[in-house]
Amino acid sequence: MSKLRLGVNIDHVATVRNARGEGYPDPVRAAEIALAVGADGITAHLREDRRHISDADIDRLAVICRQRGRPLNFECAVTPEMESIALAHLPHAACLVPERREEKTTEGGLDVAGGHNAIAPVVRRLSEAGIRVSCFVDADAGQVAASKAVGAQVVELHTGAYCEAVRHRSPEADRLLGALKAAATEAARLGLEVHAGHGIDYETVGAVAAIPELAELNIGHFLIGEAIFIGLGPAIQRMRALMDEARSRAAA
Ligand code: PXP
Numbered sequence: 001m002s003k004l005r006l007g008v009n010i011d012h013v014a015t016v017r018n019a020r021g022e023g024y025p026d027p028v029r030a031a032e033i034a035l036a037v038g039a040d041g042i043t044a045h046l047r048e049d050r051r052h053i054s055d056a057d058i059d060r061l062a063v064i065c066r067q068r069g070r071p072l073n074f075e076c077a078v079t080p081e082m083e084s085i086a087l088a089h090l091p092h093a094a095c096l097v098p099e100r101r102e103e104k105t106t107e108g109g110l111d112v113a114g115g116h117n118a119i120a121p122v123v124r125r126l127s128e129a130g131i132r133v134s135c136f137v138d139a140d141a142g143q144v145a146a147s148k149a150v151g152a153q154v155v156e157l158h159t160g161a162y163c164e165a166v167r168h169r170s171p172e173a174d175r176l177l178g179a180l181k182a183a184a185t186e187a188a189r190l191g192l193e194v195h196a197g198h199g200i201d202y203e204t205v206g207a208v209a210a211i212p213e214l215a216e217l218n219i220g221h222f223l224i225g226e227a228i229f230i231g232l233g234p235a236i237q238r239m240r241a242l243m244d245e246a247r248s249r250a251a252a
Pocket residue numbers: 009011045075095097105106136156196197198199200218219220221222
């Protein structure tokens with residue numbers, strides 16, 4: 001089983017910064033720490049309303065990721081503005097996500113099946129520019145197949161429903177984990193690289209990391225919260241260790 005990459009999402013460092021309109025805490029400093037302690041890449045979501053990450057943050061993140069030879073995964077909505085920002089920065093990867101202004105976070109996956117005609121040309125232009133394009137989708141075979149059909153090279157499976165079910169001790173958790181496993185198997189069968197993310201914490205990371213088809217997890221909110229108590233470096237190192245343990249246990 002291949003090693004599972006960890007992309008650290010630093011959006012919520014910017015959320016804290018923006019609460020006061022000051023220049024600190026700086027998400028770029030968080031990205032530097034994350035890369036120094038073993039994150040494989042940095043993920044940042046430039047939302048249309050700029051509620052956390054700003055355009056200037058993306059400029060600086062693109063520079064430090066390039067300098068350190070590490071991937072920047074640019075999360076964005078499928079809009080002409082976001083497409084042109086991606087094309088201006090040429091990040092390693094772009095993850096296409098749905099966005100609704102009133103949502104607290106990315107609450108569900110992108111409807112790639114319903115949006116084929118709008119999404120396919122964007123995927124083509126980003127891919128032609130050398131960006132690896134991923135579609136953030138629910139654990140659903142139809143959406144996985146639609147991601148393949150629009151030309152994406154990667155799908156990122158939305159783990160939010162599973163993680164929430166575990167946190168609330170819901171009997172649905174096993175079924176939701178089964179759906180993630182089935183979607184990962186189907187994506188790999190179609191030749192897609194499979195990522196996963198959203199809502200992952202120390203409790204849920206093991207079961208997700210054990211899904212053999214996964215190549216990358218993207219984790220943010222929990223790590224930034226945990227950093228308040230134990231520091232960002234140790235929080236990331238602990239997550240990395242839990243991922244590695246789960247992976248070796250699953251391979252044994
Ligand atoms: N992956 C994607 C596509 C996301 O939209 C997010 C949240 O921005 C994450 C991963 C990370 O989720 P969380 O911050 O809940 O760990």
